[in-house]
Amino acid sequence: MHALIVTSHPNQDAHTHRVADQLAQGIIATGYHTAEKADLAAEGFDPRFTLSDHQLFNGQGVATPDVLAEQQRLDRADALVLVYPVYWWSFPAQLKGWIDRVFIAGWAFDEEDGQLVKRLGHLPVHLVAIGAAETRTFLRRGYFASMRNQIDNGIFDFCGAPVVTSELLLSGDEGYPESHYRLAQQLGQRVFAHQE
Template identity: 55%
Template sequence: MHALIVISHPRKDSFTHALATEVAQGVADAGQTHTVEIADLAAEGFNPSFSAQDHAYLKGEAELPADVIAEQERLERADAVVLVYPIYWWSFPALLKGWIDRVFTLDWAYGSGNDGKPVKRLGRFRFHLVGVGDSDIRTYARHGYWGAMKTQIDHGIFDYCGATVVTSEVLPTSEPGFPAGHLETARRIGRKLFASP
């Protein structure tokens, strides 16, 4: 089985990268013949800007950009996808959101049926979301941020496309046991990535 870990953070020494490393180690701990590919969007220089060509593709007036095709092919090779990212303003960072904006395209991630209703095309995908936040979990709950994020991200993006969100974690850096507890959580996610339900 093959895991794709997508990282959205500009610094290699970030806690986000440390969590991604632990997820990868967890996959390795699970043994067998599992493989891991890491997509470091910042290091790879992925352009998150929805361009005129992206828009023209959406309107059926241009070909899909080559960098988007490459990302879709990378996703197609994966049996599980883990997104590891810092939480900026109660959502994805712009780089990761732009990756989704550009890569989750019409006719690949979703479509339109003859009846005009949306067609979900990513039913084969299993996503694991690991967000790193500074506020404690009580703040997320008190202000409704956790529910808003689940609505916007888990439901609004992934469910709309038919993908299954298996794990949806917020790991606040202000929580007791930081960082060891969160690193263990990340490793556990990796170990269970391909475990039977």
């Protein structure tokens, strides 16, 4: 099986990329599965939701080549893994723009006879958020619960993609950063466990 690991961080030496790389190694180490890393920052993905994106969202026009390429990359995947830094209690703008532009009506979801049709039930999702605040802050303010509601439910459940894993890794975690790398390796080894 094949996993698509998507990340968006402009610094190639960032902890986010190291965690994503360890996760990919965990997937490959099983000896049965493959992984592809989509580095939106390095690839220069344009997150701007333009007039043509708006028209496409409303069922007019055709998808641009960059959006089609991302949908095809997702269509080849048996699992989607997002590894991302927490910016303002959510995705980085580029990753959010990727969702906005790629997860569109007619591909990720649709409406038939006034009913929502969720089209991504075949795509299990694993989320790994990386934050700099302390656990107390996330708990006290309810930020992680808000993120899960917005991302896990608001995006992926809306499209029918089951969220299998939703992790929050923080710089204050015991054994940081090595503990994050070990956890990423373990997560990689389990990405397809529920499908085997």
